[in-house]
Amino acid sequence: MSQSTVPARGAARTSGTVRIVGAGLLGASIGHALTALGVDVVLSDTSPAQLRLAVDYGAGRPARGDDEPRLVVVAVPPDVVAQVIEQELADHPDAVVTDVASVKLEPLHALRARGVDLTHYIGSHPLAGRERGGAISARADIFIGRPWVVCRDAETSSADLAVVEGLALDLGATPLEMDPEEHDHSVALVSHVPQLVASLLAGRFVTAPEGSLRLAGPGVRDTTRIAASAPELWVQILGSNAEPVVEILDVLATDLAAVADALRHPDAPGARRTVADSIRRGNEGVERLPGKHGQNRRFAQIVVMVDDTPGQLGRLFGELGDLDVNVEDLRLEHSPGAQFGLAEISVVPSVVHGAVDGLTARGWKIASMPND
Amino acid sequence: MSQSTVPARGAARTSGTVRIVGAGLLGASIGHALTALGVDVVLSDTSPAQLRLAVDYGAGRPARGDDEPRLVVVAVPPDVVAQVIEQELADHPDAVVTDVASVKLEPLHALRARGVDLTHYIGSHPLAGRERGGAISARADIFIGRPWVVCRDAETSSADLAVVEGLALDLGATPLEMDPEEHDHSVALVSHVPQLVASLLAGRFVTAPEGSLRLAGPGVRDTTRIAASAPELWVQILGSNAEPVVEILDVLATDLAAVADALRHPDAPGARRTVADSIRRGNEGVERLPGKHGQNRRFAQIVVMVDDTPGQLGRLFGELGDLDVNVEDLRLEHSPGAQFGLAEISVVPSVVHGAVDGLTARGWKIASMPND
Incomplete structure (x- = not known):
């Protein structure tokens, strides 16, 4: 383990009290990791059961009225993220408030529309997760080596930025600065659309004969693995990033129709080439993905x-x-x-x-x- | 290792000489596995370089004029499979002829249209492969534990059937009897359409900004892994199984359009439900796949x-x-x-x-x- 990546207990960049609102998978995982570093973590959740679970498992202590956090991490479902950020900024005017939602533009628009002072708000998004959600699935290690997008703007002070980037570094993640538009288009492409495509493909297996599925191999298992993800969360994520997702879906639908037509009319001019180009562009595209390959x-x-x-x-x-x-x-x-x-x-x-x-x-x- | 699954040298069910036509990935892999069991394997390939490679690596010996095979395995590209089967049936009237092509109905139709006597032909399809092709990628183990579809018909004698199923068992595969229609629909669903979908999705990364791709995680890597497959082979496979593939692509395109519309008009009646149902059906479908999950x-x-x-x-x-x-x-x-x-x-x-x-x-x- 490299000391510079994950600090030992007591050597965290994050100091003071960290308040985490929402003790689900991400919130509780951040809590576990910070607690392990000796940071004082207070947890809050609208569900008393979820909160108790996270506290029992050691992700932090329950919030009290007199906590004075230096950093607030909002880790609530996408549909309430803007309203919770607004509330936290009001309740903790001296704190930096960040959130870890998968979509960055929609909450920002909502906050701006309500005229909220966003000087101390910095949106962020750790690219981490698991197929299962909830405090019970929380793990301190899910951020290690993963990108953590940080959306600063012209108002952001370097002191505030350092607090959020310090959190990412403390958790073993790599901070990446991006603007919200770029972030939302990127995750539509590499996360939201792949999720939908995997789900729709796996959806075709619901009514398939048992015998057909016996022929399934590692290829289709990999292609549809993420189709096991939770519907509630994904409906919200897709809904709040609809524009870039729809843009890519439309292109995919056009591509799909073109290949189907080429297969339907194999002797039409360019038909074979349409099919070959689809596979060839797939080769090129997959080569560009970073990681294990x-x-x-x-x-x-x-x-x-x-x-x-x-x-x-x-x-x-x-x-x-x-x-x-x-x-x-x-x-x-x-x-x-x-x-x-x-x-x-x-x-x-x-x-x-x-x-x-x-x-x-x-x-x-x-x-x-x-x-x- | 279970003795009943992969026999030791000399204990093979397959006896006599096996002739393998086409020394690519599948042909050479079968050759390696049979040779390791002590079976006499003769190899033939229209490419002298490919043949030399397979022979040098120990997949068998070059064919001579006087070989009298009990079994001929046709392992050539889909576009020539019917004509090679016809030739082999004519050249070796005492042998059982099988093929390992990914599509079963099209070659059968072609052979029937030419009036070929198919008494000793049994189509088969081992569900095995690798992302890379050619004799150089051949491995004796790729069939182990995988299904091997065998398409018998009313004319097939049990002696001939035993020869082909014996080959599958010798290679560690599990023989599954299916008719050609059922086979082709099944592979369209669990192999051909997933390949196309992965390729089209990965194709979207060709023009994506470098920064966007840095956010790619294990989910999208898995979803697009098979997009690395060879275009030449896939154009042929998709072309020769066009009907069932197109049928599924059309349904997928409809599903895709419905989700895109629901995301575009989130307040339309049933829009949220359309999105949620897509993810939920994906959950159900992926649950039905056999294997590691x-x-x-x-x-x-x-x-x-x-x-x-x-x-x-x-x-x-x-x-x-x-x-x-x-x-x-x-x-x-x-x-x-x-x-x-x-x-x-x-x-x-x-x-x-x-x-x-x-x-x-x-x-x-x-x-x-x-x-x-």
């Missing part, structure tokens, strides 16, 4: 068969340690119904032969190794 | 921070072994730019406390553990 190219993959019995994976990794083989990445595949799994281990190419020889000598079955 | 529910997740230095993951798993903790599943997350990774380990709930205490005592940093 590119990173694994420098590693070679060895696939080892692992019995589905206790201790096997532990033994495998123990023995890889004995062989001085560092595992750079790993994918486990449990085939439904099979008595074993496949462990695809990524290693630097120079250790492949030593690893394969050593594992084979220890009785492991190598399902495959790099050809070259 | 359901399996992980009975396990609890512990997240451990792992330095990105050699041997750390090996040490972690070695020590989990010492603690008698069996790792049921594992997800590694390398955050871009971070000096460490997160290892999310799934274990049976009863060992969580022992594992966390033991790991903590050995100096590991637990990023999170189950709340209950």
Whole structure:
């Protein structure tokens, strides 16, 4: 763990009391992380049950009347975020107020329309989450290494900005400054539309015959994984970022219709090219995404068969340690119904032969190794 | 490894010579797997370079004029599959001829239209593959635990059927009998349409600003992963299964338009419900997919921070072994730019406390553990 990324207890950039309004997944997760750093966290939630849960699990203490927070984090559902920000700015005039909502422009418009003084408000958005929501799913680590968008404006003082960026850094996230328009268009593209597309695609499985679904493999499982997300939250997110989402949906619908027409009339001029271009542009687009894809190219993959019995994976990794083989990445595949799994281990190419020889000598079955 | 799933060398159900026409990813992978079982494999390919590659890597020997195969496996691109099947049936009247093409109805129609005697032809389709193609990407293990659709008909003898199902079993796959129509509709739904949808979605990233893509997380990466697939092959697959693909695309386009309209006119009657229903149906649909999703529910997740230095993951798993903790599943997350990774380990709930205490005592940093 790098000290500069996640500080040890007592070394937090965040000082004083932090008030978190909304003890759901994000609010409680921030509470857990700050509490672990020794920061005084007070929690507030309109649901006494949710609040009790978050407090019991150690995300902070219940708010009192006399708390004087330096920072207020609004972590409430999108439909009430503007009104809660307004209230918090009024209640805590000396504090910086931020929010963690997934959409930045709509609450800003609402606040401006009501004439609220936004000098001490800085919108922000940690790109973090889980498929399950609520205080019960909260985890201190969900922000680590993730972008945390911070929307400053001309009114924002550098002292206030430092407070919000300090929060992001304390939680292990990477602060990124963006304006609200740019943020909302970006999340429409890389989060909101993918969510809708995955949901609509998975929706087609509701009435599919059982037999058809038996042919589903890892590809479609990955493509539809996020379709497991909670409807209540997503209706609000999509509703409050409708404009950029609709803009992209319209383009997608046009693309979809063009491909369907090309497949319907394969001999029409340009039909084959329309289909080929769709796939080719997909290749190009996916190449541009940051993250794991590119990173694994420098590693070679060895696939080892692992019995589905206790201790096997532990033994495998123990023995890889004995062989001085560092595992750079790993994918486990449990085939439904099979008595074993496949462990695809990524290693630097120079250790492949030593690893394969050593594992084979220890009785492991190598399902495959790099050809070259 | 279960002996009944993948036989040891010499214990293969497949006997005699197997002729594989087309030494690409699937053909060469079948060749590797059969060769490893001691089966005599002859390979044929219109590309001498591809053939040499497959032979050099041990997928079989080059075909000679006097080979007398018991089984011919046609593993050529979709646009030539019917003509190659016809040729192989003529050249090897005593053999069973199967193919591994992703679409089953179109080649059958073509063969029937030409009046070919199909008594010894059995179409099949192993649901296996990789994002990369060619003999160089071939791996003996890609069929293990995967469904292998076998399309028998009234003319098929049980002896011939046993040969094709024996091949599937020898390769570790699960034979599933289906008729060609059912097969083609099923793969349109769980493979061809998801491919197109992922490609079209990823296509939207081609012109996106760099900054927007920095906000991309694991969700959109998963949703678009298969967009990395090869255009040439997919143009053929989609073209030869156009009817069921178009049918589903039309429904998706209607769904997409309905959601876009609902977001455009949020106050129209039923608008919110349209959006909510889309997400909710996605929940239901994804629940119906077989595989990992359901399996992980009975396990609890512990997240451990792992330095990105050699041997750390090996040490972690070695020590989990010492603690008698069996790792049921594992997800590694390398955050871009971070000096460490997160290892999310799934274990049976009863060992969580022992594992966390033991790991903590050995100096590991637990990023999170189950709340209950």
